[in-house]
Structures are given as C-alpha cells and as structure tokens.
Amino acid sequence: MNNQHPTPNNQRRIEISQVVVTAQQMREVEARIFAAGIPVAALMEKVAGLIARRILDMYLNPGQEDNRWGGGELGTPTTDREWGLGAMGRWGDQPRFYSRPRVGILVGPGHNGGDALVVARELYFRGYAVFIYSPFAKLKELTSQHLQYAQSLGIPCYQSIEDLPECDLLVDGLFGFGLERELQDPIASAINQLNHKSVPIISIDMPSGLHTDTGKVLGTAIRASHTFCLGLWKLGLLQDQALEYVGKAELIDFDIPLADVEAVLGETPRIKRVTKNSVFSTLPLPRPAVTHKYKEGHLLLICGSRRYAGGAILTGLGARASGVGMLSIAVPESLKPILVSHLPEALIVGCPETQTGAIAQLQLPENTDLNSFDAIACGPGLTKDASPIVQQVLESTIPLVLDADGLNILANPPLSKGGMKGGIRQALTVLTPHTGEFQRLFPDLPDAKHNRIEAVREAAAQSGAVVLLKGARTVIANSEGAVWIVPESTPALARGGSGDVLTGLMGGLIAQAVTHQIAAEDMVAAAAWWHAQAGILAAQERTELGVDAFTLTQYLNLVLNHTDFDSL
Numbered sequence: 001m002n003n004q005h006p007t008p009n010n011q012r013r014i015e016i017s018q019v020v021v022t023a024q025q026m027r028e029v030e031a032r033i034f035a036a037g038i039p040v041a042a043l044m045e046k047v048a049g050l051i052a053r054r055i056l057d058m059y060l061n062p063g064q065e066d067n068r069w070g071g072g073e074l075g076t077p078t079t080d081r082e083w084g085l086g087a088m089g090r091w092g093d094q095p096r097f098y099s100r101p102r103v104g105i106l107v108g109p110g111h112n113g114g115d116a117l118v119v120a121r122e123l124y125f126r127g128y129a130v131f132i133y134s135p136f137a138k139l140k141e142l143t144s145q146h147l148q149y150a151q152s153l154g155i156p157c158y159q160s161i162e163d164l165p166e167c168d169l170l171v172d173g174l175f176g177f178g179l180e181r182e183l184q185d186p187i188a189s190a191i192n193q194l195n196h197k198s199v200p201i202i203s204i205d206m207p208s209g210l211h212t213d214t215g216k217v218l219g220t221a222i223r224a225s226h227t228f229c230l231g232l233w234k235l236g237l238l239q240d241q242a243l244e245y246v247g248k249a250e251l252i253d254f255d256i257p258l259a260d261v262e263a264v265l266g267e268t269p270r271i272k273r274v275t276k277n278s279v280f281s282t283l284p285l286p287r288p289a290v291t292h293k294y295k296e297g298h299l300l301l302i303c304g305s306r307r308y309a310g311g312a313i314l315t316g317l318g319a320r321a322s323g324v325g326m327l328s329i330a331v332p333e334s335l336k337p338i339l340v341s342h343l344p345e346a347l348i349v350g351c352p353e354t355q356t357g358a359i360a361q362l363q364l365p366e367n368t369d370l371n372s373f374d375a376i377a378c379g380p381g382l383t384k385d386a387s388p389i390v391q392q393v394l395e396s397t398i399p400l401v402l403d404a405d406g407l408n409i410l411a412n413p414p415l416s417k418g419g420m421k422g423g424i425r426q427a428l429t430v431l432t433p434h435t436g437e438f439q440r441l442f443p444d445l446p447d448a449k450h451n452r453i454e455a456v457r458e459a460a461a462q463s464g465a466v467v468l469l470k471g472a473r474t475v476i477a478n479s480e481g482a483v484w485i486v487p488e489s490t491p492a493l494a495r496g497g498s499g500d501v502l503t504g505l506m507g508g509l510i511a512q513a514v515t516h517q518i519a520a521e522d523m524v525a526a527a528a529w530w531h532a533q534a535g536i537l538a539a540q541e542r543t544e545l546g547v548d549a550f551t552l553t554q555y556l557n558l559v560l561n562h563t564d565f566d567s568l
C-alpha cells in the first residue's frame with residue numbers, strides 16, 4: 001500500500017457539491033492541479049466534453065443519450081431531412097426542431113472561450129449547424145488555437161453580432177471566473193441584443209457579466225436558461241442578485257481531487273452549500289427504538305396576539321412537522337380555544353393579555369420555568385406590545401429562536417450598539433430576519449441586498465448569534481464565520497406566513513438537537529433546507545400560486561417521504 005496516495009474523492013468527508021469558492025480560491029485550486037501535472041489543454045478537453053454531452057442530452061437530442069455519444073455516432077442525423085424525422089421524439093418543454101438545430105457559440109478571450117470552442121467543435125462533428133461569434137482580436141493562446149482549428153473545419157465565425165445568424169440555441173463562453181471589470185460596448189450591447197431573443201442560452205461556468213463572488217451585474221449580463229458551473233460551485237451563483245441571470249444551475253463535476261480543495265479551503269470549508277446528504281446526516285432520523293417524548297425535545301413556542309392569531313397556528317403546525325417530542329405554545333388567553341382546535345396534541349398555555357390583545361405576561365404551568373424547556377421559539381404574531389416577554393426570554397439560559405416581532409423588539413435599540421455580545425445571552429440565539437428586519441437589527445452593516453453573505457457573516461460576528469437571513473437563497477452564519485447557503489428554493493414561498501412555518505419547524509428541530517446533541521447550526525441549516533424543499537414540492541404539484549403557508553405545513557412531512565433515501 002502506498003500511504004502517499006491521496007484518498008479517492010468518494011471516501012472523503014466533504015462532498016464536492018457542498019463546496020463553494022470565490023474566483024481567487026478557484027484560481028488557487030486550478031493552480032495546484034496544473035502544477036501537479038495535468039495539461040491545461042487536457043483539462044479543457046475533459047470539461048468541455050462533459051458540457052457538450054450535457055447540451056446534447058438536455059437540448060439537442062433528449063431521450064437518446066445512450067446511442068448517440070461516443071460509440072460510433074449511431075443515430076446522429078447529418079442532413080436537414082433526417083433532422084425533420086429525428087428530432088420529433090420526446091422534447092419535454094423545449095421547442096421541437098424540425099430542421100437541423102443551429103447553435104451559436106459566443107467566444108470570449110480567455111479559457112471560458114476555449115471551453116466554448118471545444119463545445120463548438122464537438123457539436124459540429126455530431127452534425128449540428130454551428131456558428132461562432134468571436135468579437136475579440138486578442139485571445140489566450142489555447143483559445144486562439146481552438147478558434148483556428150474550428151475555422152479550418154469551415155465553421156463560420158463572425159466578429160460582429162449583427163452577422164451571427166438566427167440560432168435555436170446559444171452557448172455562452174464569453175467570460176467565466178476571469179471577469180473582473182465592467183463590460184463595455186460592443187460586448188455589452190451584443191449581450192443586450194442576445195438577451196432579447198427568445199432562444200435558450202447555456203452559460204459555461206458563469207453567465208457572462210456576473211461577478212464570480214458577489215453575483216453583481218458588471219454593466220450587463222447574459223440571462224441564461226441554464227448555467228453549467230464547472231468543478232466547484234462559485235459563490236456568485238448562490239447570491240440572490242444573480243438568480244434572474246443564472247437560470248437552472250448545475251454542477252459539472254470534473255473530478256477535482258478533494259485534497260486540492262482542502263489544501264485551499266481547509267478540511268472544513270467556511271462556506272458550505274446545504275445538500276440533501278448534509279441534511280439527512282443531521283436530522284434525528286431514524287429515531288432510537290427506545291425513547292420517550294421528553295427525549296425527543298420539548299419546545300416552547302411564544303407567539304400570536306388577538307390581531308395575529310394565524311401566525312401562532314402556522315408556527316405551531318411548523319413545529320408539529322419537526323417531530324418534536326413535546327410542544328407547548330404560549331398565546332394570549334383569548335387564542336387558546338382556536339389553538340387547541342388546530343393543535344390538539346400541544347399544551348396550549350393561555351396567558352394574560354394586554355388591552356391590545358398581546359401577551360402581557362408569561363403564565364407557565366406550576367413547577368415550570370423557561371429553562372425547563374429544551375428550546376424556545378418566540379416572535380410570530382406577537383406585536384410590539386409584547387416587548388417585556390422578549391426581554392424575559394432573552395434572559396433564559398436555553399437555545400432561543402427569535403423571529404418577526406421578536407426581532408423588531410430586539411432591534412430597539414439596534415443590536416449594533418452593544419448587541420448580544422458581552423453576554424446578554426450565554427445560550428444559543430438564532431435570529432431569523434428577512435432583509436427589512438435585518439436592516440433594522442443591523443443598521444450599521446453594509447446593505448444586505450448586495451452582498452448578503454458578507455452581511456450575514458458580519459451580523460453573526462457582531463451579535464454573537466446565529467443569523468439566518470431569509471431570501472431566495474437563505475444564508476446562515478455563526479459568530480465564528482461559518483456560513484451555510486440553502487441553494488434551492490422557490491418564489492412560491494414569498495407569501496405571508498411562510499416564515500412563521502419556518503420558525504416553528506426550526507424551534508422543534510433545535511429542541512431535538514439539544515436532546516440528541518446535534519450541532520445547532522447544522523440543524524438551523526437543515527430546517528431552512530427542509531422548508532425550501534417543501535415549497536418546491538408544493539409548487540410542483542400546485543403551481544407557484546398554490547403554496548399558501550397552511551398548505552406548506554402539509555408538505556413538510558410529505559417532502560421527506562419524497563426524498564430518495566437510496567441515493568444518499
């Protein structure tokens with residue numbers, strides 16, 4: 001046995017799909033691979049070959065994957081007449097081609113352009129009508145060689161976008177992670193023109209024009225239908241501001257050795273994508289055969305007011321779905337009957353209320369104090385009149401999730417002026433703001449809209465809390481600088497009440513994290529992933545308009561059942 005031999009990727013702890021890199025980190029990983037000996041051109045061939053294959057499978061010849069690639073070009077149409085027959089099979093939701101598909105290849109000056117040219121060559125050899133748009137006079141050497149070869153094959157090549165014929169599909173290889181400055185004309189206006197055509201665009205690595213780290217649009221950017229991210233997920237693809245340009249994102253894994261990733265990012269990367277595998281290794285499943293309700297966590301929810309009774313119900317239903325062993329819900333006395341009718345299994349604690357119908361005082365059962373629970377989740381529907389209650393829960397010594405009015409009360413005075421640092425709380429605190437609440441809580445921090453990941457990291461460092469910033473791509477950070485990004489979600493969740501569901505779910509899971517000694521931050525990430533996946537499944541079955549918050553609670557348990565355990 002050679003002990004020097006690195007561990008194969010499939011036996012290592014981090015999965016490639018969890019890794020997220022900046023452009024600089026990608027350059028460092030790339031430099032290590034090249035220094036280890038793989039020729040740049042060989043890697044480009046491999047990567048672009050994978051992209052070409054994916055394009056064929058997804059867009060050009062779907063349903064015929066097995067007989068077309070590699071093994072002798074069986075079934076590859078070569079004439080327009082054959083295309084008329086051959087392309088009439090399964091096509092999903094894409095337009096059908098009745099003549100030979102025309103593919104436009106957009107070529108930039110760097111290796112992103114080189115990748116695109118290899119794709120052009122492969123599609124050309126498989127009989128597609130390929131046209132190259134190559135507007136740059138100066139190309140990197142390898143890219144230039146690929147362009148020369150493509151031209152020698154007779155593939156038409158144009159410098160001006162006006163000359164590029166109408167195409168059925170465009171492949172964007174203008175810029176990848178090497179783009180660092182604003183796009184200028186004529187490239188900027190060419191991109192604007194291309195975006196106006198109703199043609200699918202596949203971006204290689206990044207939609208050209210997006211900043212690799214922040215996802216910011218540098219002047220203008222390609223609006224891709226699909227982005228094939230190469231090797232490791234780029235941070236910019238997971239930023240809210242990039243999403244309308246990214247389309248459907250997919251990782252093209254080209255076997256980067258994890259040893260090289262770890263050498264650059266460390267064994268535990270600071271920023272992680274939350275994946276199905278990471279979630280299922282966190283959730284308290286399967287339950288121990290011998291257990292009882294108190295071993296599965298006791299959550300206290302504090303929520304609701306006469307004005308916002310629904311928020312308390314939704315939070316309770318979210319908690320129910322978490323599987324928490326015991327659920328107690330403190331609400332204003334007048335809400336007790338309705339809570340009992342929706343959540344008969346929960347212990348509903350009716351509390352004295354203010355004139356406005358907010359909780360005036362926590363009146364827990366005898367022999368119970370706040371610290372006798374495993375976790376507290378507090379905030380949905382409270383109204384600001386419940387401010388003394390929030391002060392009281394902050395003084396508890398058990399894990400606490402604060403949301404909605406809990407955050408609004410906490411924000412006054414703003415956390416940045418002292419915050420929770422220095423010990424208002426010794427136990428875990430999870431703050432779950434949306435962007436507006438975030439700005440009220442952390443008014444001194446840079447705008448959370450533009451670099452959400454940095455903003456949330458700063459907020460966690462400043463407050464000492466775990467901060468979950470809600471959005472299209474929810475981001476979580478702890479005070480040590482670790483970050484989790486939920487990579488998939490659905491705008492179907494942009495509806496009143498869906499955050500309340502998350503608070504309950506998360507509270508229930510944190511109570512179980514306490515009894516099962518699971519890292520709380522991993523559980524926060526698991527809750528956010530689970531919530532988003534329930535939204536995705538509900539939207540698939542009911543459309544994006546059909547996912548009200550109550551419906552969402554019904555999908556929470558269903559979605560775990562839909563998850564393919566065998567693939568874990």
Ligand SMILES: NC(=O)C1=CN([C@@H]2O[C@H](COP(=O)(O)OP(=O)(O)OC[C@H]3O[C@@H](n4cnc5c(N)ncnc54)[C@H](OP(=O)(O)O)[C@@H]3O)[C@@H](O)[C@H]2O)[C@@H](O)CC1
Nearest residue numbers: 030044109110111112175176177178179180181182183205
């Ligand atoms: N990493 C890997 O393992 C693998 C990487 N691969 C591929 O390599 C890609 C990265 O390649 P890359 O480094 O050549 O950079 P890329 O994004 O093509 O372009 C940079 C060029 O654009 C130029 N330029 C910049 N801004 C500009 C502007 N505003 N307007 C005009 N020009 C501008 C800049 O020129 P300069 O700044 O010198 O003027 C430079 O020449 C990566 O995304 C992936 O596709 C795969 O092949 C194999 C595996």
Ligand SMILES: Nc1ncnc2c1ncn2[C@@H]1O[C@H](COP(=O)(O)OP(=O)(O)O)[C@@H](O)[C@H]1O
Nearest residue numbers: 470471472489490491493494496497498499500
């Ligand atoms: N465009 C979107 N895409 C995906 N998820 C979204 C989007 N907009 C909102 N969400 C999710 O919906 C939830 C909304 O929470 P919140 O704003 O607190 O709602 P409420 O307070 O009404 O319950 C969050 O989990 C957020 O991440």
Ligand SMILES: [K+]
Nearest residue numbers: 172175204206
């Ligand atoms: K690109």
